[in-house]
Amino acid sequence: MQIGIVGLGLIGGSLGFDLIQSGHHIYGLSRRQKTCNHAIRRGAVSQASTDPKILNRAELVFLCTPIGSLAQSLALIIPHLMTHTVVTDVGSVKAPVVETLQSLWPNFVGGHPMAGTAETGILAAQNTLFKDRPYVLTPNAATNLRAIELVKDVVIQLKAQLYFASPSDHDRAVAWISHLPILVSAGLMSSCIQESDQAVLSLAKSLASTGFRDTSRVGSGNPELGRMVAEHNQVALLKTLDQFETSLKHIRALIEHHEWNALEKLLQENQTARPMFVD
């Protein structure tokens, strides 16, 4: 198949590697000629250009630009697409993205490959990045069935774990398991460094170990990522934050009222539940 990739970063470049491997012809589009050159030299694309005309034969296009630039990227390429070309994206939030992009291009299917590395950019792109990782497609009632089938077939070739969900169910699920943990973890670190007693703060720094390391990690990571998920998944995120505050208030009440058995029971429920989420 003739496949276009817009945005040749970690995700775009890694998609290119796997799709070339599956026998597709890959047209890469980047704003920077240097990135095009890297992508061609590394073998992530069959050909690449800074001119959107390069996509005029693509039957399927992956939009792999940052979530805040997706609409702009799509508007840029629309004049060069065939009317039956299917467009998908890789943004990590889906409801607002699907609403906007679908209105611009009817043959659109939202997607979210849940894979990544600490590094970004074309030089970090790698083979089999999506293998055995979740890849959520988020069609809605208005999505063209042929478009869904086309994207699904390509995702299967990436050997990803394919899931289907409505855009809003996707956003609520990732709020729970990815975005709320960032806020909670950020609140932990942010509150800790407010400690005004320097002897206590200094001792805390010396004594911090694996528990603090794990719990503070995602809230002290890439600030742009944290900002991005809050900005784009605001509605679902605030809803999970409401529930978190309710749960924490309940835990506080158990402690204030010395209800140790009830607290232990709650912690037992957590211990039982966790293996249903992670190993």
Place this chain on the structure above:
Amino acid sequence: MQIGIVGLGLIGGSLGFDLIQSGHHIYGLSRRQKTCNHAIRRGAVSQASTDPKILNRAELVFLCTPIGSLAQSLALIIPHLMTHTVVTDVGSVKAPVVETLQSLWPNFVGGHPMAGTAETGILAAQNTLFKDRPYVLTPNAATNLRAIELVKDVVIQLKAQLYFASPSDHDRAVAWISHLPILVSAGLMSSCIQESDQAVLSLAKSLASTGFRDTSRVGSGNPELGRMVAEHNQVALLKTLDQFETSLKHIRALIEHHEWNALEKLLQENQTARPMFVD
């Protein structure tokens, strides 16, 4: 030196291994003869008994029973101690422990070796458990200086990182880096499993990955441990929880008011601060 160890579990047994290695004579006291037999057979003690009389020659005694049993353990052995015997404990909360035990035995120094494994009991005891790990001693104004020196010298032989702090500073520091993370992490898991939409909850379970794994870990671990820290470090813990709630409220306000630059700045401060706590 003649050293007594009361409670032959993971900590007591591991102390025994290292102190025998350093040339001390170790008297073990356990409620169960079977535990005494294991400790003798494994070489964690020089001799062991279920009779507190065994401690009548000990110059230093480590109380290694659960934090809720420390006072009872001390009361049990007091009739058999020499008047100059120094007593220390290994409880993970210090202010209430020091207050109680010091009133029972003037030659008392509070201590907290911050080492452990997922396993417990004499069969999990190991050599060099305390090596390069923090060991906090918590004397107060009333603590006998000779007693502090004696315990300090033995802790140094364990090759632990020795810290001194007041009992309340210790409790506030461990509330920040150990106990508050448990509550925050528990609140995350506990709120997540309240999600009433089964499609969302099921998708969340499928998509959960490293971020959720790390952030949910300590709040979904040993329920007795969580109960214990809340029960014994209640005052310091609730104080850190107040600050956490304030910080989270601030983060919520930034999101509600779309203050993305301010949110990114807060996350940058976290990113800068974290290496001062953990690698």
